[in-house]
Amino acid sequence: MSYGEIIELEGIRFRLIDDSETILKIRRLHKRYNEGKSNEVHALRGIDLDVKKGDMMAIMGPSGCGKTTLLNMIGHLDYNSGGEIIIDYLDTNKLSDSEMTAFRRDNIGFIFQLFNLFPFLTAVENVETPLLLKDIPSGVAREQAKMLLRDLGMGDRLYHYPLELSGGQQQRVAIARALINNPAIILGDEPTGDLDSSTSAEVMKLFRRINQMNQQTFILVTHNRWIAEKCDYIIHMVDGKISHVENGPFMED
Ligand SMILES: Nc1ncnc2c1ncn2[C@@H]1O[C@H](COP(=O)(O)OP(=O)(O)OP(=O)(O)O)[C@@H](O)[C@H]1O
Ligand SMILES: [Mg+2]
Numbered sequence: 093m094s095y096g097e098i099i100e101l102e103g104i105r106f107r108l109i110d111d112s113e114t115i116l117k118i119r120r121l122h123k124r125y126n127e128g129k130s131n132e133v134h135a136l137r138g139i140d141l142d143v144k145k146g147d148m149m150a151i152m153g154p155s156g157c158g159k160t161t162l163l164n165m166i167g168h169l170d171y172n173s174g175g176e177i178i179i180d181y182l183d184t185n186k187l188s189d190s191e192m193t194a195f196r197r198d199n200i201g202f203i204f205q206l207f208n209l210f211p212f213l214t215a216v217e218n219v220e221t222p223l224l225l226k227d228i229p230s231g232v233a234r235e236q237a238k239m240l241l242r243d244l245g246m247g248d249r250l251y252h253y254p255l256e257l258s259g260g261q262q263q264r265v266a267i268a269r270a271l272i273n274n275p276a277i278i279l280g281d282e283p284t285g286d287l288d289s290s291t292s293a294e295v296m297k298l299f300r301r302i303n304q305m306n307q308q309t310f311i312l313v314t315h316n317r318w319i320a321e322k323c324d325y326i327i328h329m330v331d332g333k334i335s336h337v338e339n340g341p342f343m344e345d
Contacts, residue, residue: 115276115309116143116166121175123161123332135161137332139175145276146307148300150320153329159313162329163279166311167200168192179277197225201270203280209254209265215241216250219268226273240268243298245291259286267295271302280312284319296322 123136135158143149151159164170165177168184177184179199187195209218216237223233241250244264254262263286270278278299284292296319302308312323320326321342328335 113144114142115145115147115180116141116311117176117178118142118166119176119178121162121165121177122173123158123165123170124173127173135332136165136172139332139334141327141334143309143311145309146303147325148303148310148323149312150323150326151311151313151329152315152317152320152326153335157329158332159329160281163204163281163311163313166277167202167279168196169202197222198273199276201273201275201278203263203267203270203278203283209262209269211254214251214253215246215257215261215265215268218254218265219272222269222273237268237272240272241265244268245294260288260291263287264291264295267298274306275308277309277311280310282314283312284314284316292316292319 118139118141121136121139121141122134125133125135139162151162153159161170165172168177172185179195182195184192184195210221213221216234219237219241220230220233223236224230238247238250241247241264244267246261246264246268249257249261252261254265257265263283267283270280283299284295287295299310299312300322303310310323312319314320321340324340326338326340328338
């Protein structure tokens with residue numbers, strides 16, 4: 093299953109890409125951890141959100157307000173406790189686990205705090221893996237991975253293993269791996285968190301370039317106001333809910 097393809101579910105045909113604007117629609121989304129137990133946490137308390145194709149959106153809010161939980165729900169890394177998530181008209185609650193895995197692999201890029209790089213693969217091997225999983229010829233995959241890593245200033249670290257790289261360099265490998273597949277939606281949890289300010293600025297420029305070139309949608313959680321202001325608008329969360337939305341464009345610095 094990939095972006096652009098037509099699939100059939102319960103007799104209804106869906107196209108995974110659409111010219112209409114909304115790429116992500118969330119309705120009454122709830123998440124409870126340890127549901128029904130004494131240590132239950134009601135982490136998302138009714139989120140409604142529409143994200144348009146090509147939006148670059150930031151999510152801000154105090155620690156524990158549910159930002160990572162929301163990204164995990166959008167990325168379908170964990171089950172929700174109620175509500176709807178519609179990605180390109182596809183009600184993802186209706187997908188089987190294996191359909192979901194394929195959908196996630198082909199349509200969503202993750203840049204998370206724990207980079208989860210494969211320790212026994214070099215930087216370039218880590219980045220080309222998603223392409224090889226899609227049966228792209230290895231020579232082509234290798235060239236694309238190298239190009240993207242060079243773009244991220246990692247040209248002289250292509251054959252290093254994750255443990256031979258600094259935290260910021262590992263992060264750039266993780267960013268490259270998330271972007272290599274051209275996913276429709278890119279989710280970042282503090283994607284520039286461990287980078288110095290000039291590298292963060294480079295990464296944000298790269299995100300914007302990709303965003304403008306391919307209409308890819310970015311959803312970035314950040315505590316950093318400067319990063320958030322590089323986005324089109326900011327969703328503010330408090331206590332499992334969206335408190336308000338701040339629309340850009342923000343001041344250039
Ligand atoms: N796996 C889990 N099991 C139980 N509770 C959890 C789990 N993950 C998160 N929580 C709780 O859910 C709430 C929301 O957590 P979440 O990680 O989404 O916050 P956050 O906004 O990302 O915070 P931070 O800015 O510190 O990363 C918190 O109260 C947290 O303790
Ligand atoms: Mg978090």
